[in-house]
């Protein structure tokens with residue numbers, strides 16, 4: 001019997017195994033030789049000054065656990081990481097502390113790498129990308145040029161969003177509730193000439209493809225609403241053209257309202273309703289938006305809540321006794337969208353210079369591809385001025401150039417690209433970066449064919465209409481240009497939830513910010529990883545409590561104690577109860593990994609450990625191994641440590657292999673086999689009945705049935721509701737009703753309570 005060191009010391013074993021994995025190249029993916037490629041991606045972070053945010057630590061852990069599970073299942077997992085280092089976020093911080101953005105991001109990026117490594121994630125560190133690196137942004141500029149050549153980039157004058165604090169224009173997607181997404185300052189409207197990408201030309205495709213994407217339901221819904229397709233009718237009420245989606249209500253239109261910026265605002269008092277031939281009054285009000293339809297509506301108070309409120313406020317007659325006209329032939333059909341073209345110019349310093357040249361004779365001319373990258377010069381006056389021009393406009397040595405067409409004097413564009421262009425194609429770069437010839441092409445066609453689209457993408461819901469829309473658009477453009485043969489960058493996207501602390505939002509002023517470093521030092525990263533995942537299903541996030549992580553550490557200590565003592569006292573025969581429970585655990589874990597409900601697998605592991613200690617049961621060698629494989633994605637270091645002890649025991653039984661002098665780090669260097677290279681154990685149990693039938697009720701009455709529902713779906717109320725609503729009978733009964741509440745008895749009955 002070899003003596004086991006009794007105490008669990010994460011500060012010792014965690015760095016130890018990280019070093020071994022790195023040395024053995026366990027986290028490196030054989031990009032060219034992989035047989036079963038699986039691309040597991042997590043949204044790369046902005047390197048911020050505070051270092052890795054706890055939300056990042058949580059989300060990256062969820063992604064890493066999934067990747068480790070896929071590895072155990074035998075896939076060649078590629079799990080890269082990089083830094084979204086260009087952009088306003090990093091730049092604003094650099095400005096605040098008066099440090100050059102380049103110096104600041106270099107420093108912040110190094111700190112991020114240190115922290116992500118400490119999390120124990122299996123990143124392929126040999127293929128990182130940093131968007132502010134000229135080797136990367138050369139290709140971001142190349143992407144701009146492709147979009148331009150495809151006729152999808154144009155300069156346009158428009159009322160644009162301007163952030164007075166960031167002193168730059170912003171895209172519609174970067175304005176959240178009227179404020180700048182980055183600094184929360186209220187945005188202003190300004191008329192300016194800028195570069196736009198015609199994302200609107202893809203509105204229908206962006207919308208239609210959503211049906212076939214396996215994405216978190218609420219993200220798909222957000223995208224759908226943002227695209228905002230409406231099919232309606234344009235009708236002339238004399239000189240006023242209105243847009244309506246309810247032409248059938250025209251007999252009840254008792255007034256017309258114009259938006260304040262409408263060209264006829266305050267110029268016209270009455271118009272004639274073309275259906276009733278009655279004269280009705282015209283008003284101007286802010287509830288009618290400039291940017292929707294024609295900026296003019298017909299008011300039907302009996303059917304529209306906003307019109308009703310307006311009619312009441314202004315004492316207008318409310319007509320209730322009229323017929324809906326179903327086959328009226330009036331006006332012309334029109335489709336409108338909420339989506340606007342993507343404004344990509346930024347009057348800032350810290351971004352990829354837009355690769356365009358303005359010549360007095362030839363107009364705007366694209367930079368020839370052979371001249372890329374257009375390097376961002378290292379200047380000291382990088383502060384934005386807010387005069388509609390970026391800091392580069394003060395640098396003739398940057399902007400003075402020759403026209404690529406006529407050779408005459410010309411000037412470069414001095415605005416830089418929106419940072420969302422940087423991240424719109426990074427998933428294509430990762431597998432190709434640092435391959436031979438990676439400086440010749442943005443992405444290698446063969447490698448891309450093999451590795452893309454991404455198999456599993458995880459990240460925050462806050463990017464629903466930003467990054468997650470933009471990268472779909474860029475992928476479609478590249479596909480249309482023949483560079484790739486798929487048009488969706490990822491089939492699966494999973495949105496994680498948010499972490500709060502002691503039921504409150506984390507903020508520096510409250511002093512309740514969780515710094516992952518501190519917790520790693522105090523409890524070990526395996527305990528932190530387990531605790532993150534134990535807080536709740538990943539899509540929900542959770543409430544981080546110090547008591548909670550303490551409790552988890554106690555459990556980890558216990559696992560260590562119980563398994564090590566079992567290791568020195570292996571059972572020869574398998575106990576049938578243990579065997580059955582272990583098999584159940586394997587089955588449960590398989591399902592939970594795929595739905596990211598890791599918390600319930602952890603709970604089941606806890607039950608299993610209780611069973612061992614309560615009933616003083618001992619596992620066999622094989623059983624320990626199986627248990628450790630399930631534990632490994634969550635607590636990779638602990639599982640490795642215990643597994644290697646198990647392996648050493650095997651060696652002790654074979655005295656050919658001498659023990660190492662310290663008796664502990666007893667690795668066989670030549671034949672080192674990691675727990676993370678084991679095959680996922682097979683459960684001997686029959687698969688549980690996985691298909692359910694869910695009854696759909698409306699106000700308690702049976703209206704439909706969803707049959708052969710997979711357990712994952714049955715667990716997901718949100719998705720199930722979406723699916724139920726698509727049932728034609730349910731649709732019929734829901735028509736015109738308002739859903740007040742949904743009551744769901746899991747896997748059995750879904751009841752819509754309607755008013």
Ligand code: ANZ
Nearest residue numbers: 243244245246287288289292293295296297300303304
């Ligand atoms: C008459 C009507 C009757 C409308 C009714 C709706 C319901 P939804 O309903 O969200 O799909 N609309 C048109 N242009 C607008 C603008 N510039 N600003 C604000 N509202 C505008 O959106 C379509 C409806 O929004 C249109 O159909 C119009 O009101 C209103 F029972 O016309 B409707």
Ligand code: ZN
Nearest residue numbers: 359362403406
């Ligand atoms: Zn010219």
